[in-house]
Amino acid sequence: MLDNNAIVNALRSVKDPKSGQNILTAKMVEDLRIEGNNVFFSIVLKSNDQEMKTSLNFACMEAIAKVYPDANVNIHLKLKSDFSEDDQSILPQVKNVIAVASGKGGVGKSTVSANIATSLAQLGAKVGLLDADIYGPSIPTMMGAEGKRPKIEILYGKHKIVPVEAHGVHLMSVGFVVEPEQAIVLRGPRLGGLIRQFLQECLWPELDYLIIDLPPGTGDVQLTLVQMIPVTGVVMVTTPQKVALIDAVKAMNMFLMPNVAVPIVGVVENMSWFTPEELPDNKYFIFGQGGGKSLAAQSNSVLLGQIPLVQSVREAGDSGAPISLTKGHPSQIAFENVAKNLMRQVYIRNETLEPTRIVKMQT
Ligand SMILES: Nc1ncnc2c1ncn2[C@@H]1O[C@H](COP(=O)(O)OP(=O)(O)O)[C@@H](O)[C@H]1O
Ligand SMILES: [Mg+2]
Structure with a gap:
């Protein structure tokens, strides 16, 4: 028996x-x-x-x-019961792929990515974070995983990369495989190859959300991504500044092109105002106002939240423990609300729109 x-x-x-x-x-x-x-x-x-x-x-x-x-x-x-022939995803174990994009660098895209990922994990979701910003891979530092190396496992005769875990989030970054000085010399096809490897040869576990921190603007990484996996939606990060908006709209329009058709699920306005640590009720609108709201209107999406410029957010990022880990801190609450709004918008997107299709390029 x-x-x-x-x-x-x-x-x-x-x-x-x-x-x-x-x-x-x-x-x-x-x-x-x-x-x-x-x-x-x-x-x-x-x-x-x-x-x-x-x-x-x-x-x-x-x-x-x-x-x-x-x-x-x-x-x-x-x-599986809801399988469709169109669904040839190379990441069938990932429910939602969320790309975080911006028009230019320095607006806090990586800070927002790291804190959204950490907040979602704190809320009980299974989360991955892929640092696809080849030019400035800052996720290892911000997540306290600097100097770590992903393990290699042989599965069914193939070499696979095991993402590094930090603060309950599964991480992969260019920073784990090349030194920052080397990253600069990688161009076009090499970059695409790296991103391809991170998607195809990584052992991403079952995930509710895979957050992808993109390089700023539009380029090879964005193109490779939409050709490889169905991106559920894009989160745009911008500062309130009017001039930052022109670049943000350009970056956003790439995703909205009819043959790409990745919906924008929301906008995060970062550095919305400055609040000194010792005067938590004071707001100084040093970068102006209205950028996030305006971008949300232009993309037909919503403002997921406004994140003030606060010294401890920067310090937390530099120290490798995102502010989202400090329960009760006003910035933790702000990021948690962004994460909750994002979950809601992704849910609505999945209920109301068809799944994203992989972009087929004519050659
Ligand atoms: N809300 C914020 N408050 C304080 N510092 C911030 C905030 N957002 C970003 N920073 C800091 O600004 C710098 C740029 O942010 P980063 O996330 O690296 O931008 P990007 O990825 O868009 O280039 C970093 O030093 C980061 O710590
Ligand atoms: Mg960055």
């Missing part, structure tokens, strides 16, 4: 080729049934990849054969 627990334990050693998680944790095993010497179960697939099917089938058979060499193993491979 075959023992149910022994079978379950055997299957626990089989890994999902996409996330690297064991197939039980990844909730891919269904309808496990044992009858005499027969084992029946289904493997729920999130992608229709033939190689993946074969690998999984083999790995399951092998794992069970180790404990019960004579058992009859009957595996039913089935696609």
Whole structure:
């Protein structure tokens, strides 16, 4: 008689080729049934990849054969119920891909990305953060993961990169693989190659949100991204300044082009006003007012929040512990509200709009 627990334990050693998680944790095993010497179960697939099917089938058979060499193993491979043929995503284990974009550098895109990711994780979501800003990879520093190196794992004969974990967020950054001075000399195709690797060869676990900190403006990274994965939505970061807006609109329009069609899910206005630490009720509008609201109106989206310029936000970023970890700090509350508004807008986007399609470039 075959023992149910022994079978379950055997299957626990089989890994999902996409996330690297064991197939039980990844909730891919269904309808496990044992009858005499027969084992029946289904493997729920999130992608229709033939190689993946074969690998999984083999790995399951092998794992069970180790404990019960004579058992009859009957595996039913089935696609998950909401699978569509269009959905050839290379990241089927990621529910929402959120790109964080801006017109120019220095507006706080990385600060906002790191704090949104941390806040979402604090709210209980499973979160990844991909630092795609090749020119200024600041996520390792801001998340306190400087000097860390991602582990390499061999899965089904292929080398895979395991994202680094910090503050409950799974991280990948150019900063983990090249020195900052080297990053500057990487151009065009090399950059695209790196981003491709981070999406294709990384063992991203099951995620509710993968936040992508993009380089400013429009360029190769943005293009590679929309051609590789369906980006659920874009968060635009801007300062209140009117002149910053022209650049922000340009960057935003790339996503709204009819053949790209990635919706803007909201705008974060950063450095909305300056508040001295010792006078928390004072607001100085040093960069003017209205930029965020105006950009939200132009993109037909909403203002997710206004983040004041506060010294401790900068200090927290430099020290590797985003302010979102300091419960009760006014800036923590501000970022938590941005994160909650983002969750709501992503939900509305998914309810009301078709899933984003990968951009097919004519060659
Ligand atoms: N709300 C804020 N309050 C204080 N400092 C901020 C704030 N937002 C960003 N900074 C600081 O401004 C600088 C630029 O921010 P960063 O997030 O690196 O911008 P970007 O990624 O757009 O280039 C960093 O030193 C960061 O710590
Ligand atoms: Mg940055």
